Amino acid sequence: EAQVTQNPRYLITVTGKKLTVTCSQNMNHEYMSWYRQDPGLGLRQIYYSMNVEVTDKGDVPEGYKVSRKEKRNFPLILESPSPNQTSLYFCASSLAFSGTGGPPLHFGNGTRLTVT
């Protein structure tokens, strides 16, 4: 089954303790992206990757890192989490990104992170 898999689904951690949220897709997609969803703000892009070893900042990259060593995986790393990073995180992928409405984004089921 074609899917984007995120782990874990729920995570509670403390300020400053490094964590990684994994994202894997099995559709051979070139484009991958991370979004965070906050009430009243919709989804905002954190980082994206056009292909292996190619990553770039989105709208809210501060406090996050990513890597794209393999096509299928795009982990999100919080080196020193803070309470303002408490949010619902989504990984998404697409065959390619097209501004003209090309292949759709496929989303994972989300990771709810709480930083205390």
Next chain:
Amino acid sequence: GNSVTQMEGPVTLSEEAFLTINCTYTATGYPSLFWYVQYPGEGLQLLLKATKADDKGSNKGFEATYRKETTSFHLEKGSVQVSDSAVYFCALSDAGRRALTFGSGTRLQVQP
């Protein structure tokens, strides 16, 4: 920069009622427009899209028309079902930023 504005929810309707969720946008150029739907506990799924002015996107009984003159992309459905209860997001594509710009989402609750 680009932005998307949606009507605030929740929108509560009875089954078989008519649905409209308003969406307006601000963008440079000619973006593509989308509606995504998020069911409880799941990620977003593409519902429909339109890539140029006057295009109508449709899927599962939902429709939206790309209106350039009013910069709008309102979502409509003639007869909602309980299974349509979800959060609906309007979005536009931004090729320069390699991202979708999303509205804040509108929660729809359909009562039997």
